[in-house]
Amino acid sequence: MNRVKEAVLAILFMLFTLSTFAQTGSVKGKIIDAKTKKPLEFVNVSIRAIETQKPLTGTVSDSTGVFRINRVKNGTYILSASFIGYKSVEKEFTISPTARNVNVKNILLEEDNQVIDEIKVVGQRAQMRFEIDKKVFDVESNISQAGGSASELLENIPSIEVDNEGEISLRGNSSVTIWINGKASGLSADNQAQILEQIPAESIERIELITNPSAKFSPEGTSGIINIILKKNRKAGYYGSFQIGADILGGYNTSGSINYSSGKIESYLNIGYRQRKSGSKDYSDRINLDDQGNPVSYLNQNGRRDRKGGALFTGVGLTFHLTQTDHIGIEGFGHFGNRNSNNTIRYESDVPGSFSSSERISNSDNSSKGGNVNLDYKHEFSEKSNIIARASWDLWVSDGTSTYKQHSLYQQNKEISSWQKQESDNRSQSWEFQADYVNQFSEESKLETGYKGTLSRQKSPVETYSGETETTAVFDELLYNKYSYNRNIQALYVTFSTKVNSFGLQLGLRGEYTDTETKSLGYERTEATAHPYKDNYFSLFPSLFLSYSLPQNHEIQVNYTRRISRPRGWQLNPFMDMTDSLNISFGNPYLSPEYSNSFELNYIKTWEKHTLSVSTYYRNTDNVIQRIRYREGDVMKSTSANITQSSSAGAEIVAKNKLLKFLDFTTTLNFYYNELEGFSYLPADADAPVTGERDDNFSWTGKIIANAILPHAISLQATGSYNSKQIIAQGHREANYRLDLGARKFFFDRKINLSISVQDILNSRNWHSITSGNGFKQDSDSWRKGGVFRFTLSYNFGNMKASKQKQQRTSEGMNNIIEEF
Structure with missing residues (x-):
């Protein structure tokens, strides 16, 4: 029953x-x-x-x-x-x-980029938006960097830091990959600082941060990818713009762009020239220690550097819509620049047998040129399935001549002079071949697979002439080096994504085979007698992404990826650079790549006028490559080595808040904990091993961007950033902060606008580090001149004017702003 x-x-x-x-x-x-x-x-x-x-x-x-x-x-x-x-x-x-x-x-x-005609109040495009695998920052409305460079623009992007030497880090980690238009485009860790300093900020449309890329993307860079997207707008009809600007240091810039699109053809042309002047100072105080750690002598140095240079940057693109399903495009960009640098260093020392004072004057002239050409073809099998084939070629050439003149005073008024000239000819080129296939089986499921081959070649010969004076200088056999670095990477990947109700899943796997070969030839050595160093290896890079959508606009994401950071070309070159006789640097051809496991947990909540993103992350890295220093007599030597393991964990909070109808804030806070394990490493020519104790610390960075839209077509912007104390190999770097300001005024129906900006208005951005090792303690500081005012005038032409209906509609929507005033 x-x-x-x-x-x-x-x-x-x-x-x-x-x-x-x-x-x-x-x-x-x-x-x-x-x-x-x-x-x-x-x-x-x-x-x-x-x-x-x-x-x-x-x-x-x-x-x-x-x-x-x-x-x-x-x-x-x-x-x-x-x-x-x-x-x-x-x-x-x-x-x-x-x-x-x-x-x-x-x-x-539709993008919310309103044009107010009657009341002269201009809206700006939102500077930040979230996508499922990246954060996107639209930089066209970044007033404080008008007339600046790509490097200066990156300094104002949340989570990114740029030091005084142009090295870029993401979330406190310098192992980051830089792309232009979704590919390497010839940028490498060896040349990216110089190139990014010369790309005009006006040529950039947006910057994408991919902190934990899936298996579809290159795993290079343990902290992620920074993708710089150049302008190539494709609206129907024609339109363009022209800009001129200058700063109080004597720099100036000019650029222009034009776009034309029709049903069958889309095209764009951008061209810009930038002349830059800058100044920086640095000092270093070193105390030499005996075996018991007691001070025995000192070596102090103060330096001043003045730089100037110009660069022409141009980009062009054509897309042909052959049929409804077949499209072919060709695009490229070129860079032509030169840079001059004058550096004066003054030394003081009480090292026995060494000089008591010395002055070293160096002058360098460098020219660079290069660019990228890209050809791609897309065939659409259906609305949900397509294949894209791409081939690209990059070439970068940098020629330079540097002279070094040193005059030293010893005890009993003994004077010694020396003169050196060093000539370099750096060339790198690469080819990329890529094919990507996408098949969306249903609205919830998608398969992506593809191949990518990268062939890279680098050459950097160096010749040096030495003597007491310029007239007595002769060819220096010890300072001759002919270095080459070849690397080939073959990769296959597959990802599958699906969604069931509120649950999303993406699985991916990427396999890469890498073969490298380096050669460093001294004087009178030939290719036949050289013994190249080769390293071939295969690596797998899995990825897993999980997401779950909760009611009331809540989203949770969890992901895992495996990453790699390969040694840079200069880190592998064993040639000893002795141009500074007291500071000798050289590379290590036996370096292995770093491998990292990266985990992230993301939470996003959106309200009508507010968005909050909270990301927690953990990363452990093996074979960490660090720069180490050790003293041999009076000489400080430095090289790179796989010395230890590291781990880091952190939380990143990004908030977008519209507090009033005319005021919004984008705030980023990044809290992270770093740990470096202890190490002991014996360089080949050292008498004692270089050791480092286990070190850890808690660091944080903050950045806030405030935008205000005022009546009379005026907009204001302020960007402030703060970096707390951070650990580095054999020491730490002190905290620093910075504030940038900008203002923009539109005229004549938004066809003309004037921007005024000032960078580092408090002149507070410096890089102060304290390091120690076997036999020394060192305190170093460097900073660039701040408080630089810039003025930029822009003119827009073509079919840019909004319709009367749109103007009326947006005007009614902004009436409440007037009431605020």
Whole structure:
């Protein structure tokens, strides 16, 4: 009898459940950028009852722009799609017994870049937006960097730091990959600082931060990828712009662009020239110690460097739409520049047998040229399946001549002079071949697979002439070096992503085979007699991404990737650079790559005027490459070595807040803990091993960007940043801070605008480090001149004017701003 009751109750329960689900349905659709026609990821989609206007539930779009909300009861609702930087869109739909599964199809979102004509209040495009695998920063509205360089622009992007030598780090880690337009484009760790200093900021459209890339992307760089996207707008018709600017140090810049697009052809041309002048100072105080750690002597130095140089940067692109499904494009950019640097160093010392004072004057002239050419072909099998084939070629050439003149005073008024000239000819070129296939089986599932081959070649011969004076200088056989570095990488990848209700999954695997060969030839050595160092290895890089959408616009993401950081070319070159006789540096051809396991947990919540992103991350790294220093007599030597393991954990908080109708803030806080294990390393020519104790510390950085839109077409911007104390190999770096300001005024229906900016207005950005090792303690500091004012005037032409209907609509939407004043 009990079993009969249980069976009846079970049947009644199933009938009740079925009747409940029979009264519910679902709504789905796809979010698309109205301008680019590309799907938008991570768009917030919510529904509310049309009668009560009460919010009910929501979700976010996936990597293909698709969204789906299940278990919606019968009734009529309003669906709302919102995304930072875009105008919100609403649609009405009804769930009924005859229409349980509603497809609203494509929802087009337009960028929220308003032009106010009547009241002269100008809106700015949102500077930051979140996508499922990256953060995107639109930099066209970055006022404080108008007239600057790409390197200076990166300094104002959250999570990125740039030191005084141009080295870039992401979340406190300098092992980061820099791309231009989604590929290496010839940039390497050896040349990127010089190139980024000469690319005009006006040529950049946006910057993407990919902190934990999936298996689809290159695993190079343990901290992630910084992707610089150059301008190549493709609106119908023609339009363009022209800019001129100057700064108080004597630098100036000019640039122009023009775009033309029709049904069959899309094209763009950008060209810019930038002349730059800058100054910097540095000092270093070194105390030499005996075996018991007691001071025995000192060597202090103070330096001043003045730099100037100019660079021409140009980009051009053509896209041909051959058919509805076949597209071919060719694009490229070129760079032509020169740079002169004058450096004066004054020494004081009481080292026995050494000079008591000395002055070293160096002058260097460098010219550089290079660029990238890219050819790609896209075939669309269907709306959900396509293949893209790409081939690109990069060439970078840097020629330089440096002279060094030193005059030293010894005891008993003994004087010694020396003169050196060093000539270098650095050349690097690479080829990339890539094919990517995408097949979206359904709105929830997608397969991506592809191949990428990279062939890189570098040569950097150096010749030196030495003597007491310029007239007596002769060829120096000991300072001759002919270095070559070849690296080939073959990679295959596959990723699969799917979504079931609110749960998303992406699995990926990438395999890379790398072969490298380095040669360092001294004087009278030939290719036949040289013994190259070769290193061939195969590596697998898995990735896993999980996401879950919660009600009320909450999203949680968890991901894991394996990363690699290969040694840089200069780190492998064993040639001893003795141009500074007291500071000798050389590379290590036996370096191995670093490998990292990276984990992230991300949470994002969006309100109408606020967005909050919280990311926690953990990364452990083996074979950490660090620069080490050790003393031999009066000489300080430095090289690179795989010395230890490291781990870091942190939390990054990014908030976008619109506090008033005319004021918004983008705030980034990054808290992280670093740990370096202890090490003991014996260089080949050292008498005693270089040791380091285990070291750890807690560091944090903060950056805030404030934008204000005022009446009379005026906008203001302030960017402040702070870096706390951080550990480095054999020591630490002290805290520093910086403040940049900018203002912009539009004239004549937004066709002309004037920007005024000042960088590092407090002149507070310096890099102060304290290090110690076997037989020494050293305190060093360097800083560039701050308080640099810039002025930039821009003129826009072509079909840029908004329609009267749009002007009227946006004017009505901004009337409330006037009331604030």
